[in-house]
Amino acid sequence: MTADVAEVGTVYTIVATQDLQLQELGFLPGESLIIKKRALLGDSAVVRVGSSVFALRSSELRSIVVA
Numbered sequence: 001m002t003a004d005v006a007e008v009g010t011v012y013t014i015v016a017t018q019d020l021q022l023q024e025l026g027f028l029p030g031e032s033l034i035i036k037k038r039a040l041l042g043d044s045a046v047v048r049v050g051s052s053v054f055a056l057r058s059s060e061l062r063s064i065v066v067a
Contacts, residue, residue: 002065010034013032017029022056033048
């Protein structure tokens with residue numbers, strides 16, 4: 001499943017990331033990912049990876065495969 005459909009508050013493990021910029025930020029296979037909060041219209045979300053927190057667009061979330 002991709003991170004854009006992941007549930008808020010659930011801990012996931014990153015399986016793969018298609019976006020090179022996200023990989024450089026630490027979105028690497030094996031890292032934990034938590035969706036902390038979603039925007040009202042679902043266009044973006046706040047995610048935590050390791051000890052860092054990021055705001056990502058839904059297009060960026062679709063490039064992250066989680067399990």
